Amino acid sequence: MPTLTGCLESCESPGGTGSEVGRVGNEGESLGDENFRNFLVALRGGKPKTVKYHPEKCLHAELFDASNWSRWLDPRLSKVLEEWHRTGDLKQVDLDAAALDLQALAPGIFSFPCFTADFCRKILEEVKNYQRSGLPERPPNSMNNQGLVLNEIGLLPLFDELLSKVLSPLAARLFGDDNDRLLSLKGQKTIGNWGGSHLDKHHTFVVQYSAKDDTHLDMHIDECDITFNIGLSESETFQGNQLVFCGLYDADDHRKHQLTYRHVLGQCVVHCGKQRHGAVDIEEGERASLIIWTKSHAFRRSAEYRALYDLDRWKLGKADQICLSYSHDDDYEELMPDEMKFQMPTHLAEAAGTASSTDASGVPINRKRRREDSANGAEPSRE
Numbered sequence: 001m002p003t004l005t006g007c008l009e010s011c012e013s014p015g016g017t018g019s020e021v022g023r024v025g026n027e028g029e030s031l032g033d034e035n036f037r038n039f040l041v042a043l044r045g046g047k048p049k050t051v052k053y054h055p056e057k058c059l060h061a062e063l064f065d066a067s068n069w070s071r072w073l074d075p076r077l078s079k080v081l082e083e084w085h086r087t088g089d090l091k092q093v094d095l096d097a098a099a100l101d102l103q104a105l106a107p108g109i110f111s112f113p114c115f116t117a118d119f120c121r122k123i124l125e126e127v128k129n130y131q132r133s134g135l136p137e138r139p140p141n142s143m144n145n146q147g148l149v150l151n152e153i154g155l156l157p158l159f160d161e162l163l164s165k166v167l168s169p170l171a172a173r174l175f176g177d178d179n180d181r182l183l184s185l186k187g188q189k190t191i192g193n194w195g196g197s198h199l200d201k202h203h204t205f206v207v208q209y210s211a212k213d214d215t216h217l218d219m220h221i222d223e224c225d226i227t228f229n230i231g232l233s234e235s236e237t238f239q240g241n242q243l244v245f246c247g248l249y250d251a252d253d254h255r256k257h258q259l260t261y262r263h264v265l266g267q268c269v270v271h272c273g274k275q276r277h278g279a280v281d282i283e284e285g286e287r288a289s290l291i292i293w294t295k296s297h298a299f300r301r302s303a304e305y306r307a308l309y310d311l312d313r314w315k316l317g318k319a320d321q322i323c324l325s326y327s328h329d330d331d332y333e334e335l336m337p338d339e340m341k342f343q344m345p346t347h348l349a350e351a352a353g354t355a356s357s358t359d360a361s362g363v364p365i366n367r368k369r370r371r372e373d374s375a376n377g378a379e380p381s382r383e
């Protein structure tokens, strides 16, 4: 089975409703010739002919009507955005409002109620319906095998609307420039400007974990500026598979445990893409997340961004075992005991910061490799 471990730029923006480009998945060998040709065209960066899913084969047509965007929001979030929608004044987005129940989990990591349970259920049903359809798919990013790129099945317009009307003001308040950003929120500092005031692009996908395929996600950073990660599964349908957050990519403590987070249906955890994170092993059942990677191209062109994201500053440094990465850390083999290699057991997250710490400090990294391998990217080239 051919596996696409990165996506070309053209894959990310296939061109609107009903326009889908995919990978060859498990069912690849049985795909029709036309779909397979489209896949090859996409690989070469060209614009493929569309493969139709919506409206003929979709399950929930209402998801594909972008004008429905407000219908899917948790009412608590709608309320907080109401005044901004009316006036355009970002200062009216009161993330401290008791009614929103935003949680400040750690510096630069926040969670808040985002989508309704009905929306989460329909998105996951739509994903499974597409996966049964026999239409082409590709892995959603370079580290997850199981899931689906929603932008490529006709949902790009919906998430364009959600980015501009819902996520952008939140990003501006939490990760935007000095005029927009809160300095702290509910006792946790924000971590500075990461382009949140000017988000202009997203890569939106679902990831799925189960004993059958992806059981965990190795430590990594994301190939985006700000990540929105929303739980799609009912709590009682899975055990384990918590998200684990470590430090920002270039901080002295970037391999030290900060936070373990258990997903909640409809709840979003938002963080800077350069925050090291992963997911521990799933112990029972299945879990799915909706992930919206967002970018600001204007910010990426700025001197401020180049100063912030300088891969030459990477160093390995001290580590908790749960924060080690078998994909990215040159000292993984040395520091991870054999019986735990290439796993991410839950007990490591629980033990973080105690006996699992290592004494490795300030080890210079192989910079060339880091440039190539550091991020969980949808695109092969790094910006």
Ligand SMILES: [Fe+2]
Binding pocket: 220, 221, 222, 277, 376
């Ligand atoms: Fe990630």
